[in-house]
Amino acid sequence: MEFIITxxxxxxxxxxxxxxxxxxxxxxxxxxxxxxxxxxRALMIRDIEEIGFDIILSxxxxxxxxxxxxxxxxxxxxxxxxxxxxxxxxxxxGFQIFSLAEFCRIEDHGVEFRSHRDGSLHFxxxxxxxxxxxxxxxxxxxxxxxxxxxxxxxxxxxxxxxRTIAWARLSHEHWRGSFNPEEQAxxxxxxxSVYRNLRRECVERLLELEFSGYAIxxxxxxxxxxxxREITEFTCGLLPRNKPRYMMGVGxxxxxxxxxxxxxxxxxSVMPTRIARNGTIFTSNGRVNIKSSQYEFDFxxxxxxxxxxxxxxxxxxxxxxxxxxxxxSSLIYNTYHNLYFMKSFMDEIxxxxxxxxxxxxxxxxxxxxxxxxxxxxxxxxxxxxxxxx
Amino acid sequence: MEFIITxxxxxxxxxxxxxxxxxxxxxxxxxxxxxxxxxxRALMIRDIEEIGFDIILSxxxxxxxxxxxxxxxxxxxxxxxxxxxxxxxxxxxGFQIFSLAEFCRIEDHGVEFRSHRDGSLHFxxxxxxxxxxxxxxxxxxxxxxxxxxxxxxxxxxxxxxxRTIAWARLSHEHWRGSFNPEEQAxxxxxxxSVYRNLRRECVERLLELEFSGYAIxxxxxxxxxxxxREITEFTCGLLPRNKPRYMMGVGxxxxxxxxxxxxxxxxxSVMPTRIARNGTIFTSNGRVNIKSSQYEFDFxxxxxxxxxxxxxxxxxxxxxxxxxxxxxSSLIYNTYHNLYFMKSFMDEIxxxxxxxxxxxxxxxxxxxxxxxxxxxxxxxxxxxxxxxx
Numbered sequence: 001m002e003f004i005i006t007x008x009x010x011x012x013x014x015x016x017x018x019x020x021x022x023x024x025x026x027x028x029x030x031x032x033x034x035x036x037x038x039x040x041r042a043l044m045i046r047d048i049e050e051i052g053f054d055i056i057l058s059x060x061x062x063x064x065x066x067x068x069x070x071x072x073x074x075x076x077x078x079x080x081x082x083x084x085x086x087x088x089x090x091x092x093x094g095f096q097i098f099s100l101a102e103f104c105r106i107e108d109h110g111v112e113f114r115s116h117r118d119g120s121l122h123f124x125x126x127x128x129x130x131x132x133x134x135x136x137x138x139x140x141x142x143x144x145x146x147x148x149x150x151x152x153x154x155x156x157x158x159x160x161x162x163r164t165i166a167w168a169r170l171s172h173e174h175w176r177g178s179f180n181p182e183e184q185a186x187x188x189x190x191x192x193s194v195y196r197n198l199r200r201e202c203v204e205r206l207l208e209l210e211f212s213g214y215a216i217x218x219x220x221x222x223x224x225x226x227x228x229r230e231i232t233e234f235t236c237g238l239l240p241r242n243k244p245r246y247m248m249g250v251g252x253x254x255x256x257x258x259x260x261x262x263x264x265x266x267x268x269s270v271m272p273t274r275i276a277r278n279g280t281i282f283t284s285n286g287r288v289n290i291k292s293s294q295y296e297f298d299f300x301x302x303x304x305x306x307x308x309x310x311x312x313x314x315x316x317x318x319x320x321x322x323x324x325x326x327x328x329s330s331l332i333y334n335t336y337h338n339l340y341f342m343k344s345f346m347d348e349i350x351x352x353x354x355x356x357x358x359x360x361x362x363x364x365x366x367x368x369x370x371x372x373x374x375x376x377x378x379x380x381x382x383x384x385x386x387x388x389x
Numbered sequence: 390m391e392f393i394i395t396x397x398x399x400x401x402x403x404x405x406x407x408x409x410x411x412x413x414x415x416x417x418x419x420x421x422x423x424x425x426x427x428x429x430r431a432l433m434i435r436d437i438e439e440i441g442f443d444i445i446l447s448x449x450x451x452x453x454x455x456x457x458x459x460x461x462x463x464x465x466x467x468x469x470x471x472x473x474x475x476x477x478x479x480x481x482x483g484f485q486i487f488s489l490a491e492f493c494r495i496e497d498h499g500v501e502f503r504s505h506r507d508g509s510l511h512f513x514x515x516x517x518x519x520x521x522x523x524x525x526x527x528x529x530x531x532x533x534x535x536x537x538x539x540x541x542x543x544x545x546x547x548x549x550x551x552r553t554i555a556w557a558r559l560s561h562e563h564w565r566g567s568f569n570p571e572e573q574a575x576x577x578x579x580x581x582s583v584y585r586n587l588r589r590e591c592v593e594r595l596l597e598l599e600f601s602g603y604a605i606x607x608x609x610x611x612x613x614x615x616x617x618r619e620i621t622e623f624t625c626g627l628l629p630r631n632k633p634r635y636m637m638g639v640g641x642x643x644x645x646x647x648x649x650x651x652x653x654x655x656x657x658s659v660m661p662t663r664i665a666r667n668g669t670i671f672t673s674n675g676r677v678n679i680k681s682s683q684y685e686f687d688f689x690x691x692x693x694x695x696x697x698x699x700x701x702x703x704x705x706x707x708x709x710x711x712x713x714x715x716x717x718s719s720l721i722y723n724t725y726h727n728l729y730f731m732k733s734f735m736d737e738i739x740x741x742x743x744x745x746x747x748x749x750x751x752x753x754x755x756x757x758x759x760x761x762x763x764x765x766x767x768x769x770x771x772x773x774x775x776x777x778x
Contacts, residue, residue: 038710042717044725046698067685067710074686075706083702296456297463309435313472317464321427321456328431328720336433 001140001185001212003244007354013236013263016353019213019244021139022183023079023087026054028244028265029350031256031342032089034273036062038082041273042328042335045084050309051336051343054086055139057268060132061093061100064122065115069135077137087139089268091248092129094189095217098147106146106163109170126170130179130186138184142215143171145189150222157193161202164191164217172209185212187246193218194227196234203238213244216264220249229258236262253282253345254369257362260349272342276334279323282341286368288316290334295320308340390529390574390601392633396743402625402652403751405742408602408633410528411572412468412476413443417633417654418739420645420731421446421478423662426455427471430662431717431724434473439698440729443475444528446657449521450482450489450513454504458524466526476528478657480637481518483578484606487536495535495552498559515559519568519575527573531604532560534578539611546582550591553580561598574601576635582607583616585623592627602633605653609638618647625651642671642734643758646751649738661731665723668712671730675757677705679723684709697729 007016019026033040033048036059040048048056058078063069067081075081078088094111097104101113110125126144133141144167146160168188175186188211192198206214216235219228232247236259239245244265250256251269259267272282281288283303288295290302301311302319310319310333322330345365352361396405408415422429422437425448429437437445447467452458456470464470467477486493486502493502499514515533522530533556535549557577564575577600581587595603605624608617621636625648628634633654639645640658648656661671670677672692677684679691690700691708699708699722711719734754741750 037714037716038707039716039718042721044698044718044721045702066714067706071685071706071710075688075704081704081707081710083707296460299464309433313434315464315470317456317460318427318470318472321460321470325426325455327426327428328717329428329433331717332431332433332721 001182003213003242005242007356009353009356009358011359012261014260014353014358015263015265016350017244017265019087019140019265021087021185023085023139024054026087027350029256029260029346029353030054030266031251031272031346032057032266032268033339033342034058034268034270035082035084035088036270037066038063038078040335040339041270042277042331043339045082047336048084048339049086051340053339053343055089056084056086057089057091058136058138059093059096060090060129060136060138060142061096061124063090063136064093064132065117069132073135077135079137088137089140089266090133090136090138090142092133092142092144093124094129094142094145095147095248097124108166110144110167111146126167127174130171130174134179134184140185140187140212141175142187143168143189143211145191145217147218147221148191148193150193152193154193154195154198157191157195157198160193161191161198164189165202165205168206168211169209172211181212187211187213187215187244189215189217189248190235190239191218194223194231196231199231199235200238203235207240211243213246213266214239215246215248215266217248219247220255228255232259232264233262236264239263251342252369252372253365254372256346257349257365257369260353261358261362272338273335276338277331279330279334281334282338282345284368287372290316290320290323292320302337303341306337306341306344308337310334310337310340390571392602392631394631396745398742398745398747400748401650403649403742403747404652404654405739406633406654408476408529408654410476410574412474412528415443415476416739418645418649418735418742419443419655420640420661420735421655421657422728422731423447423657423659424471424473424477425451425659427452427467429724429728430659431666431720432728434471436725437473437728438475440725440732442728442732444478445473445475446478446480447525447527448482448485449479449518449525449527449531450485452479452525453482453511453521454506458521462524466524468526477526478529478655479522479525479527479531481522481531481533482513483518483531483534484536484637486513497555499533499556500535515556516563519560519563523568523573529574529576529601530564531576532557532578532600534580534606536607536610537580537582539582541582543582543584543587546580546584546587549582550580550587553578554591554594557595557600558598561600570601576600576602576604576633578604578606578637579624579628580607581624583612583620585620588620588624589627592624596629600632602635602655603628604635604637604655606637608636609644617644621648621653622651625653628652640731641758641761642754643761645735646738646754646758649742650747650751661727662724665727666720668719668723670723671727671734673757676761679705679709679712681709691726692730695726695730695733697726697733699723699726699729
């Protein structure tokens with residue numbers, strides 16, 4: 001994996017780049033749609049190809065439980081299994097174990113947990129989690145980390161940070177010894193809750209090893225928006241410029257913009273697809289709640305400036321009708337549009353960085369989405385979102 | 390509307406033909422996918438176009454309740470509302486009123502009923518039902534008829550037949566007086582339960598008026614398969630050769646084949662899409678239950694002889710995984726395949742009629758689907774199917 005910065009904004013940390021993998025190039029900043037179980041909810045994979053995403057995200061924990069590693073192995077990896085032939089990033093499942101599992105017990109060498117599906121007992125070590133991602137064939141793998149909820153006191157936050165660092169070292173050793181790092185990149189995850197000193201220490205100690213990229217974990221888990229933004233800016237400032245920075249679990253336009261401003265390159269969230277299924281639509285004028293009776297006779301598209309299949313072919317009136325009648329096609333059309341919006345939004349931001357107009361673009365979108373608190377990750381626990389997706 | 394028979398089988402009643410409407414030509418025998426609420430469940434409309442259906446079916450009762458006639462009117466008809474520009478046949482809703490409505494009271498001039506959605510009170514006359522279909526812009530309209538359950542005694546069956554004939558007369562009069570029959574065709578519906586004398590009388594009295602086509606209603610509602618087949622053959626034999634014959638609510642391959650043999654041209658059923666959502670797949674070798682553990686490591690397509698998007702791109706193992714994890718894409722892919730199967734199946738039958746090989750084709754498919762009782766309309770009340778769809 002190679003990371004090239006192709007343009008930087010002179011007035012802030014925003015940068016455009018390319019992550020080059022053997023399965024294709026990922027243009028950054030990038031939003032990665034979530035295919036937790038090996039499928040993006042409510043769409044065919046050809047829709048994802050058509051929208052033009054460079055990369056999707058899947059999840060080692062979920063795929064390990066179902067369909068199981070042996071199925072993925074015999075299928076020849078996840079790309080073949082789901083018939084998607086661009087890069088895949090997989091989360092290790094740390095977040096899911098700590099948020100979904102019925103029971104989990106942390107040991108020095110890993111975590112014992114019971115499946116949230118059937119209560120069966122499993123043990124994940126940092127090495128096993130990489131081995132699973134090897135079978136999956138992930139282009140970008142994530143280390144096993146210890147996630148914590150918000151709020152936690154500093155002592156607990158430190159302990160989880162220490163564990164995360166220890167596991168990152170074991171992961172790094174296993175990766176250098178048993179993987180082809182050119183084929184499968186490995187990202188470390190910075191923890192430390194809302195404590196600056198912990199975030200700093202975590203970054204410094206992770207930088208003693210060379211990872212392919214660095215993710216910011218443990219945010220968007222219920223902390224106040226001001227803390228979230230402050231820690232984002234602070235942590236981004238500590239991370240090396242020449243490696244991709246990945247903000248985990250953030251998908252609201254305004255928070256993506258904010259993180260890009262501080263130099264973040266990668267994002268994922270189930271939020272755009274989840275709210276689509278609940279009838280909330282992203283547009284170039286802000287949110288539209290398609291349930292609303294004001295759209296009963298509205299024969300305009302969801303977004304008059306959107307070029308997606310849904311906006312070119314259907315009206316708000318029709319889409320409201322599908323939502324009200326509980327049709328599956330409502331989930332499909334709304335999801336398609338919201339993901340197309342996310343792709344277009346990221347394309348526009350990326351282009352503005354290249355064209356040296358990032359701050360104008362930032363201000364435009366901030367004006368449109370600044371009051372969008374209701375649907376960003378702040379008021380919705382990420383675990384809830386993940387469980388739902 | 391014009392109906393041309395392009396080929397007939399010398400040994401049985403099977404015929405191939407074309408129904409020519411101002412929105413396009415419908416090649417018969419034809420299977421019409423059901424878009425009850427103005428959408429085929431679990432697919433985008435472009436999928437229906439891609440599969441190549443010549444016509445879809447919708448429902449005046451459902452559209453009248455939601456989104457309401459005024460919305461459809463302002464949208465410029467159902468074709469524009471749902472953005473499908475081939476012919477649409479609409480059922481009047483008689484079947485739905487008698488099977489779904491909370492309450493219905495039959496009067497000479499129509500039926501009073503309460504919505505199955507909100508209990509609101511409505512009155513449908515034969516004329517109003519046509520007026521609704523006028524707004525919808527249906528290429529083929531169905532008369533309001535009185536449907537009855539099975540079993541019923543002959544007295545009740547006669548009364549419902551008399552009502553159906555009286556309403557057909559009112560419908561015919563209204564149609565000739567207030568419609569452009571070239572733009573909107575009208576089909577009558579033959580009732581009479583399993584009583585041959587009633588079926589005969591119903592056909593004879595309906596033939597006193599000239600309708601665009603004739604449908605066989607009141608079958609596949611719980612009667613024994615032998616009765617169903619006997620009445621199908623008997624009623625088909627009474628209907629004029631030069632008009633399309635439409636067997637309402639039948640969608641199992643074996644029963645479609647059987648009805649084609651007696652000269653039926655048109656079919657609709659929610660069954661292929663409904664069973665798809667439950668994991669049952671039609672293939673050229675019979676049914677596949679994708680839930681089955683035997684497919685865990687089966688990396689072959691659903692149907693090796695099928696050219697559909699799903700069979701060209703995904704394995705049974707993957708589709709089983711999507712089904713097991715409750716993914717919406719499971720509903721999508723299974724539905725896509727089953728409708729593609731229905732289209733290909735009808736195409737093959739039609740071609741065999743043209744090529745004078747219908748009986749060979751019939752025997753081949755009979756061999757494959759003869760034991761398919763579990764999923765045809767016989768053991769599943771049509772009302773249940775409709776309610777579900």
